[in-house]
Amino acid sequence: MRKIGVLTSGGDSPGMNAAIRAVVRKAIFHEIEVYGVYGGYAGLITGNIKKLELGSVGDIIHRGGTMLQSARCPEFTTKEGQQKGIEQLREFGIEGLVVIGGDGSYRGAKALTELGFPCVGVPGTIDNDIPGTEFTIGFDTALNTVIDAIDKIRDTASSHERTFIIEVMGRDAGDLALWAGLAGGAETILIPEEKYDMNDIADKLRRGNERGKKHSIIVIAEGVGSGMDFARQLKEETNFDTRVSVLGHMQRGGTPTASDRVLASRLGAKAVELLLEDKGGRAVGIVQNRLVDYDIIEALNEKREMLDLLNLYKLSQELSI
Template identity: 65%
Template sequence: MKKIAVLTSGGDAPGMNAAIRAVVRKAAYHGIEVVGINHGYEGFINGSIEPLDLGSVGGIIQRGGTKLYSARCLKFKEDAVQEQGIAKMREANVEGLVVIGGDGSYRGAMALVKKGFPVVGVPGTIDNDVPGTEYTIGFDTALNTVVESIDKIRDTATSHENSFIVEVMGRDAGDIALWAGLAAGAETVLIPEEEYNLDEIIARLERGATRSKKHSIIIVAEGVMAGSELAKLIKDKAGIETRVSVLGHIQRGGSPTARDRVLASRFGAHAVELLMEGKSGRAVGIRNHQLIDYDMTEAFEKHHESDVGLYTLMKELSI
């Protein structure tokens, strides 16, 4: 290939810029020209592209968010709109595409693949919910942001002898809540993949009180329920007051951790290698610390599964 494009789609994640940088520099090393597509698939269908060279991706490896911006494009599901985008790319002599995003982004990518346009996917989402890979770009940074926030909340909880409910992101996947709960020593964690028992939550709070424990931290993934809803359930059933903190979009921002920068760099470079080998419809991933590639459809045809062993360990350690 002589010219490829890269875009970011869906929710932004720390490390996306590191992946963009890796795509551009790996391609440049092999004499391949790269253009960036602004605003995801919206830019793809409108031909909103900009040249990317060594200089234009300098100084972005440490920046959160995405240099290429991101936007959701519902009309991209239409065949005619997809064809329009492919035509725009061919007019610009673009021969292949790297898509950085989650399972929704991969669905759009596969639609292009079925129409004969080469695409390779790179998993970028803080939720860590792309099947086929153990980790996604942005998860480690978001996890560290949540743990740091919980540590600070615990200081206040201790000072005022209050129990806190911390609501974190995770609509369909509970990895952020689960990993943060274990790392921050939370007493209870609620995730979408596991049924919760309100009586058990209350029993933990009451058991702590009997041994003179002055505070507790409960982490709930947004896909289970809102933190305020859980607080009301506990108050109505047991008369126990709790404070609620919703971390929100702070979890998506910030400079990526070293782990995310390295992961993104490996993913971006490998995506270019796959396009150079003539592969398409593949997704980059990591398993047992080794880079892999697999059929992109696996990322949205299979369901994310939580680590049951980790969930059990969290409950055992929070006795």
């Protein structure tokens, strides 16, 4: 394999640039040409592809977002769109593709693989919801962003004796809410994987109030529902003074943590190694701090291991009595 491509797709996550840098420099070290696909799968279809040199990825390891940019592309969900993408890759002589992104990005890589074009998936999403890896690029940075917000909001909650509901990202996965809530000392954490009982939550808040606790923090993943709707229900149930903070897209931005930079560098380099070994149709990940790779098609058909998540959820309940 003499030429490879790299693209980022779906929602951006801190550390994507570090992964791009690793792909480019690892490949060039092995005398492989690298081409950047700009604008995700939409850029692939239109041929927005440029050769990348060592200097192309200089001074980006510490930057959030993605230098290759990203976009949603409904056309790429069709066989016609996928074939257009492959035609563009072949036009540039590209023989393998590294795809950095989340679940939707992996599905695009899976489609290309099934059409005979070798791809390797690199998990880049703050949701931490990709099967086959314990952590995804961007999760640690987003987690620290949320914890910083919780710490700041707690100061105000304490000063005004209020209950704050903090809504964080996580459409189908509660990892961000759970980890941040546990690390931030939240009294209640709501995640899509577990049902909640409003009466139990209200009783816990009342018990805290009776023993002199004047404020509370509740972290809710967006997949559970609207923070505003939950706050209204809680107000009706308890009559406590509530406020809502929706953190939104600030969770995706910012300088990646050292952990995310190292993880991205390791995974990006591993993806190149697989392509050099002519191993397409794979995805890379990390399990017990060891790099792993697995079949990308099988990965998308499997469910995430939930045991550790549910154990953390149980622990959060035990510590927030």
